[in-house]
Amino acid sequence: MKRQELLxxxxxxxxxxxxxxxxxxxxxxFIGASLSCxxxxxYLYKKFLNVSPNNFDDPTRDYFFLSKGHDVPALYxxxxxxxxxxxxxxxxxxxxxDFIYWHPNRNIPGIEFHSGSLGHNLSVAMGVAMxxxxxxxxNKVVVVVGDxxxxxxxxxxxxxxxxxxxxxxLLIVVDRNQFQANMRTEDLIPxxxxxxxxxxxxxxxxxxxxxxxxxxxxxxxxxxxxKGKVSVVIAETVRGKGLPSIEKRADRWFVNFKEEEVExxxxxxxxxxxxxxxxxxxxxx
Numbered sequence: 001m002k003r004q005e006l007l008x009x010x011x012x013x014x015x016x017x018x019x020x021x022x023x024x025x026x027x028x029x030f031i032g033a034s035l036s037c038x039x040x041x042x043y044l045y046k047k048f049l050n051v052s053p054n055n056f057d058d059p060t061r062d063y064f065f066l067s068k069g070h071d072v073p074a075l076y077x078x079x080x081x082x083x084x085x086x087x088x089x090x091x092x093x094x095x096x097x098d099f100i101y102w103h104p105n106r107n108i109p110g111i112e113f114h115s116g117s118l119g120h121n122l123s124v125a126m127g128v129a130m131x132x133x134x135x136x137x138x139n140k141v142v143v144v145v146g147d148x149x150x151x152x153x154x155x156x157x158x159x160x161x162x163x164x165x166x167x168x169x170l171l172i173v174v175d176r177n178q179f180q181a182n183m184r185t186e187d188l189i190p191x192x193x194x195x196x197x198x199x200x201x202x203x204x205x206x207x208x209x210x211x212x213x214x215x216x217x218x219x220x221x222x223x224x225x226x227k228g229k230v231s232v233v234i235a236e237t238v239r240g241k242g243l244p245s246i247e248k249r250a251d252r253w254f255v256n257f258k259e260e261e262v263e264x265x266x267x268x269x270x271x272x273x274x275x276x277x278x279x280x281x282x283x284x285x
Contacts, residue, residue, distance in 0.1 A: 148180020
């Protein structure tokens with residue numbers, strides 16, 4: 001990867017994180033998980049996927065599905081930086097006059113499918129991958145899933161079918177930030193050893209630092225990882241990446257920050273001291 005390209009991705013990710021922080025006020029958002037997958041989404045759209053407003057309706061385009069839909073602020077922010085979405089519309093987050101909701105919505109150009117209950121978008125992506133195979137097309141079909149989402153049985157059912165049909169045009173990216181809602185994954189339903197689980201379902205697995213663009217590029221450019229097998233990337237990430245005050249914290253998964261906290265978090269993102277946070281968080285039981 002060229003130096004200027006790398007610098008551009010880092011700067012884009014920084015701006016996307018700024019958008020996420022601003023969306024964490026006035027109703028709040030799932031800020032921790034959105035920050036963990038920011039670099040992944042920026043890399044995929046700027047470097048890996050063949051998709052743009054020029055080919056949104058082209059059946060030979062690449063397909064992207066955000067199964068962990070609560071990370072959509074990172075996707076909206078990326079769309080803004082790609083020039084696909086007006087930045088002003090982000091101010092409509094959670095308002096009834098627009099479609100900038102907590103989860104992806106197909107009324108936003110570039111969104112392939114909505115999400116909601118975790119665990120179902122892998123099946124959707126698998127169906128699209130199968131259709132592309134039947135049409136003898138060369139599309140890449142990419143789905144980003146959460147590690148906590150792997151508790152859902154539908155994920156593993158979809159993998160059984162995808163492996164049976166040898167869907168090597170399907171790439172599953174696991175945002176492995178080690179948390180689900182307000183708990184660590186290993187404290188609820190342990191996932192380790194995760195690579196062996198995917199191996200057992202007939203996938204070819206690689207691990208990567210989900211915040212290192214050069215390492216991601218080395219990994220993703222090898223797709224498909226093996227002919228006739230579903231490819232899986234386990235991206236090791238940090239919940240709340242970029243904000244030391246909320247990084248790796250179980251109690252800061254969803255917060256509606258006060259205006260003054262948002263301003264301090266924006267400064268913290270650029271190197272200022274940790275923000276003193278007093279806003280309450282949602283507790284899932």
